[in-house]
Amino acid sequence: MKKLLEIDNLVAGIGDTRILNGLSLTVGSGEVHAIMGPNGSGKSTLAQIIAGHDAYTVTSGTVTFCGRNLLDLAPEERAREGIFLGFQYPVEIPGVNNAYLLKAALNARLKHEGKKEIDAFEFMKIAREKMSLLDMDPGFLNRGVNEGFSGGEKKRNEILQMAMLEPRLAILDETDSGLDIDALKAVAKGVNSLRHPDRSIVLVTHYQRLLDYIEPDHVHVLSKGRIVRSGDKSLATELEEKGYDWIREAASA
Amino acid sequence: MTAEILDQVSLRSVVTGIPQDALSGLRRHALDSFAKHGFPSTREEDWHYTSLGIAAEISNDWLQGSAGEDVPEHAASAPTDTGIDADWIVVTDGGIDRQALSLLNERLSDGVSILPLSALSSLPDLYIDDSIASFNAALLRDGILVRVAPGVSIERPIGFAILDQAHSSPAVSQVRIVIETGQGAAASFVYVDRSGGGPKRFSTSVVELLLGPDSAIDFLRLQERAESHVHTSQFRASLDAGAVLQHGAIDVGGRLVRNDVHVKLAGPRARASLCGAYFADGQQHVDNHLFADHLVGPAESRQDYRGIAAGRARCIFNGKAVVRPHAGGTDAVQSNHNLLLSENAEIDTKPELEIYADDVKCAHGATVGQLDEKSVFYLRSRGLGRDEAILLLTRAFAANVLGTLPIPAARQYVDRLVERKLDSMIGGSGA
Numbered sequence: 001m002k003k004l005l006e007i008d009n010l011v012a013g014i015g016d017t018r019i020l021n022g023l024s025l026t027v028g029s030g031e032v033h034a035i036m037g038p039n040g041s042g043k044s045t046l047a048q049i050i051a052g053h054d055a056y057t058v059t060s061g062t063v064t065f066c067g068r069n070l071l072d073l074a075p076e077e078r079a080r081e082g083i084f085l086g087f088q089y090p091v092e093i094p095g096v097n098n099a100y101l102l103k104a105a106l107n108a109r110l111k112h113e114g115k116k117e118i119d120a121f122e123f124m125k126i127a128r129e130k131m132s133l134l135d136m137d138p139g140f141l142n143r144g145v146n147e148g149f150s151g152g153e154k155k156r157n158e159i160l161q162m163a164m165l166e167p168r169l170a171i172l173d174e175t176d177s178g179l180d181i182d183a184l185k186a187v188a189k190g191v192n193s194l195r196h197p198d199r200s201i202v203l204v205t206h207y208q209r210l211l212d213y214i215e216p217d218h219v220h221v222l223s224k225g226r227i228v229r230s231g232d233k234s235l236a237t238e239l240e241e242k243g244y245d246w247i248r249e250a251a252s253a
Numbered sequence: 254m255t256a257e258i259l260d261q262v263s264l265r266s267v268v269t270g271i272p273q274d275a276l277s278g279l280r281r282h283a284l285d286s287f288a289k290h291g292f293p294s295t296r297e298e299d300w301h302y303t304s305l306g307i308a309a310e311i312s313n314d315w316l317q318g319s320a321g322e323d324v325p326e327h328a329a330s331a332p333t334d335t336g337i338d339a340d341w342i343v344v345t346d347g348g349i350d351r352q353a354l355s356l357l358n359e360r361l362s363d364g365v366s367i368l369p370l371s372a373l374s375s376l377p378d379l380y381i382d383d384s385i386a387s388f389n390a391a392l393l394r395d396g397i398l399v400r401v402a403p404g405v406s407i408e409r410p411i412g413f414a415i416l417d418q419a420h421s422s423p424a425v426s427q428v429r430i431v432i433e434t435g436q437g438a439a440a441s442f443v444y445v446d447r448s449g450g451g452p453k454r455f456s457t458s459v460v461e462l463l464l465g466p467d468s469a470i471d472f473l474r475l476q477e478r479a480e481s482h483v484h485t486s487q488f489r490a491s492l493d494a495g496a497v498l499q500h501g502a503i504d505v506g507g508r509l510v511r512n513d514v515h516v517k518l519a520g521p522r523a524r525a526s527l528c529g530a531y532f533a534d535g536q537q538h539v540d541n542h543l544f545a546d547h548l549v550g551p552a553e554s555r556q557d558y559r560g561i562a563a564g565r566a567r568c569i570f571n572g573k574a575v576v577r578p579h580a581g582g583t584d585a586v587q588s589n590h591n592l593l594l595s596e597n598a599e600i601d602t603k604p605e606l607e608i609y610a611d612d613v614k615c616a617h618g619a620t621v622g623q624l625d626e627k628s629v630f631y632l633r634s635r636g637l638g639r640d641e642a643i644l645l646l647t648r649a650f651a652a653n654v655l656g657t658l659p660i661p662a663a664r665q666y667v668d669r670l671v672e673r674k675l676d677s678m679i680g681g682s683g684a
Contacts, residue, residue, distance in 0.1 A: 051634050079636035091631040095649025101635065104645075108636035144649075161635065 002029040004200045005050075005070075005169055010061035012049055019045045021225035022061065027169070030197040034211055034236060035204050037222030038244040043204045044088060046222070047173040051085035052078050065169065079105070080112035082168030086158040086175050088204075093145040098157070101145050102127060102164050109165060130163040134190045152183030159190040170194070171202045176210035188213030208240040221247050261288055267316045268391050275371045276393055283381045283390030290384035302569045302601055303511050303540040307455050307483045315423045315455070316392070328353075329416035332445050335666040339412030339443055342367065342397060346417055347426035347456075349395045364405030364438070370396035370429065377431055380461055385485050389427045389457040396429030399442075403435030403465065410441040410471075410662055417456055417478075419449030428458040434468035434496075441471035443663050446486075448478040448506075458486040464496035466520065471499045471659035477670060478506035480535065485511045492552075494520030501658035502529035502541075503667060505674040509538045516545050518552040518580075526555040528657045532671065533566035533598075534678040540569040543587075547575060550610065551582030559654040560591040561647060562598035563678040573605040574615065581610045587617040592624065592650050594643070594678065644679045648672075 005027040013019040019042045027033055037043050049056050050063065052075035063070040070078060093101075107117040118126075124141075131138055134156050146154050155175055162170050172191065176184055191201065191214050203214060211219070211233060219235040220227045228247060229235065239247065268284050271277070292308040293300040328350045331341035340357060343350060349369050358367045370376060370393075377398065381387040401407060417426050434440060448454060456478075464470055470490075478484055484507045490498050504510055516525045531539045545554035556572045574585040591600040604617035624646050632642035651671060658667060 053630055074639070075630060075633040076636050076638050076642075079634055085634050087631065087634075091625075091628050093628050093631070093646065093649065095652045096632075096645055101632070101637075101645075104637055104641070105635035108638075112636075165635070 003027075004029045004066060006062075006064040008062045008064075010049070010058065010063060012045065012056050012058040012061070014056055019056075019225055020049070023222075023226055025220065025227060027200045027202060029200060031218065032195065032201045032203065032214065032216045033218045033220065034216040034233075035202060035220050035222055036206070036208070036236060036239060038248070039206070041222040042225040043206075043222055044173055047085055047171045047202075047204050050078075050171055051075060051083065076108070079165075080109050082109075084162050084165055084167035084170045086155075086162060086170065086172040088174040088177065090146050090154040090158055092147050092149070094147045096145045097141075098143055098145050099123075099127065099141040102141075102161060105161065106164055127164065130160055133163065133193060134160055135186050136160060151178040152180065155179060155183065155187055156190070159187055163190060163194060166194075166199070168198065169200050169202070171204065173204045174206065175203070176205055176207065184210065185213060208236045211236045223247050263313045264316070264391070267313070275373065275376070276395065279376060279379065279381075280391050280393065283387045283393075286381050287384060287387035287391050290387065292384055292388070299542060299571075302567075303509070303538065305483070305485075305511075307453065307509070310423070310453070311425065311455060315425050317422075329414070329418060331412070332414045332416075332447070335445060335663070337410070337412060337443055337445075337663045337666050339410040339662065341412040341414050343414045343416060344397075344428055346424070347394045347428060349397060351395075354397070362405065362407070364402035365407055365440075366398075366400045367411070368398050370398055370431075373398065377433075379429070379431070380459060380487075380489055385457055386459050386487060389429060389459050392425060393427050393429055396431065399430070399432045399440075401432075401434045401438040401440045401468070404437045405435070406439040407441070410443050410660055413442065413444045415444065415446045415458065417448035417454060417482075419451040420454070421451070423453040426454065426456045428456070430460045431463075432461070432470065433463045434465050434470060436466045437468060438465065439469040441660055442473070443660050444472065444474040446474065446476040446478060446484070448482050450479045450481065452481070454479075454482045456482065456484045458484070460486070460488045462488075462490035462498070464490060464492045464498060464523075466493045467495035468493075469497040473501040473658060473660040473663055474503070475663070475667065475670060476502070476504045476506055476510065476512075478510070480506060480537065481508050483507070483509045485513075487513045487515070489515045490525070491517040491519050492523035492525060495522045496520065497523070498525045499659040500525070500527045501660070503658075503670060504529070504531040504533075504539050504541075505670060507537065507539070511540045512542065514541070514543045516554065518545065518547045518554060519549065521549050521551060524553040526657075527557070528555075528654055529558045530651055530654050530671070531558070531560045531568055532651075532674045532678065533561070533568050534563040535566060536564070537566045538568075539566070541571070543572040545574040545585060546577070547580040547583045547585065548577050550576075550580040550613070551584070552580065553584045554586070556587040556589070557654055557657065558589045559651060560589070560600060561594065561651060561675075561678070562591070562600055563594035565595075565597045567599045568601075570600070570602040570619070571605070572603075572617070573607070574617075576606075576608045576610050576613050576615065578609045581612045583610065583613040583615070585613070585615045589619040590650075591619075591621040592647060593621060594624070594647065640680055644675055647675055647679065651675075
């Protein structure tokens with residue numbers, strides 16, 4: 001399996017607070033990984049660092065994406081290279097049209113790849129297709145980005161963006177949080193439809209529930225900023241039964 | 254009168270030197286009034302933040318060829334580049350092409366008359382009660398009077414194209430427009446204010462509106478002067494019973510700009526909406542003073558301005574509403590929101606309410622903020638560059654008020670004007 005993302009011994013944090021303590025992770029092309037862990041274990045920090053948030057400082061270690069040093073790239077360059085972060089709390093941006101953002105994002109990617117930008121007609125056609133896949137009302141396209149959206153609508157909108165941008169690596173940060181069962185199923189259906197040999201997905205989640213709908217190839221457990229255990233999907237079930245204390249004990253042992 | 258500002262003696266000699274015409278009496282009267290006040294100083298509360306220091310530099314050279322009734326040799330042409338479909342009246346360096354005006358007057362419907370002030374047998378009562386308005390009248394070349402007869406509606410906007418041409422020496426220019434609407438009349442106006450680059454210029458504009466009962470006026474002012482020029486504008490409206498005024502303003506140009514909007518709600522059921530947006534970068538200084546004077550009630554006033562400042566720009570907003578003792582039933586709302594795009598830009602905002610009546614509904618709110626970094630990161634994480642993300646968020650901030658401006662025919666041009674300014678503020682050296 002071709003290596004897409006390689007994180008080696010990453011140490012990072014905010015200001016003087018260390019959050020990641022030598023985290024290593026390898027994601028192969030086409031794989032679905034789940035990263036689980038208790039609150040405060042560093043899951044979201046990892047997601048934000050991969051996307052390029054400048055609030056975090058990396059003190060040592062490397063992050064390599066397709067053989068390139070990812071940490072050298074600005075967030076927009078990472079996005080254009082094919083990295084997508086599905087936000088835990090998608091931002092509401094009143095006054096910026098959802099369709100406008102989708103089209104601008106898609107064109108930024110196409111331009112970066114030296115391809116022709118998409119025209120309005122073709123864009124609408126693709127957007128409508130992807131929306132029906134996610135059971136989204138096409139009216140959402142004309143609303144402000146996430147403006148007045150419910151929790152479930154925001155998460156669906158994230159998956160819609162992912163579907164439009166067709167990233168090589170998608171990190172979905174707590175995409176399941178705050179979703180009722182119907183919304184969860186719709187989001188999972190969208191994600192599953194995007195599984196592809198050329199696309200890797202990293203699911204960051206607190207609960208095993210999401211993994212009933214999106215079956216991961218690998219499950220990692222994060223504790224105190226490091227991956228303390230890796231396994232297949234049965235690890236998630238074990239975790240659900242035994243709770244995170246079991247991992248904390250194992251980690252400190 | 255302070256000695257360091259404009260030399261009164263030379264001003265008097267220029268004014269008395271203007272050949273005798275229909276405005277001579279007005280000019281002399283205004284000059285006497287100006288002599289009493291002089292230019293405002295920053296000691297006056299209303300001028301606390303804005304210094305008309307340029308006034309000290311005005312000398313005879315500035316006034317040469319800037320006053321008197323003659324129309325400049327090369328009259329400017331209508332701003333067709335705006336794409337705004339309007340009947341244009343062009344004012345070049347404060348001068349009016351009387352022939353063009355009379356042609357337009359013939360073309361318009363019977364209920365509308367547009368005349369140069371100099372052609373009137375008796376002048377309407379012009380406002381010269383403050384220093385700038387009196388300076389304006391003292392040096393006035395000519396002015397324009399628009400009358401819309403009772404019950405007459407003009408579909409197509411009337412456009413005032415104020416064009417100060419590039420000069421080789423410093424100059425002054427004055428514009429004076431009076432608009433009167435009869436009972437139930439309706440008209441809309443777009444006022445495009447431009448100047449060519451070059452040396453310093455000090456220009457003043459006074460627009461006076463008298464809205465008759467149940468009449469309606471939409472007025473949109475678009476100011477895009479050269480960035481070395483100093484400009485003051487006054488917009489003074491008096492609303493009779495049931496009259497409706499929608500005033501919109503965009504400021505993108507000028508080195509130092511001061512706008513006063515003064516609205517008198519003189520009849521019950523009158524409604525005034527004052528919307529605007531100002532954009533400043535570099536060394537620009539833009540000061541907007543709004544005043545809604547509720548004399549009687551019930552009546553309604555709205556003030557909604559937004560500002561964006563980058564570079565070392567400074568913007569001032571002062572919105573005031575006064576509810577007089579007989580103005581029960583007043584509904585007055587003021588809102589001013591500002592965005593700072595750089596650490597060196599400054600915004601001073603002050604909404605004020607004075608209420609002397611019972612049973613009124615008044616609200617005001619003002620904010621000064623920066624762009625939300627979370628939103629910037631969100632957009633960047635989708636592949637948009639930092640500048641593009643900032644531009645998008647800034648545009649969205651402005652769009653809120655742009656959408657409420659009057660004159661739909663000007664909408665596309667307003668968008669272009671704002672877009673061009675934002676591009677230079679964010680992409681260029683402005684931010």
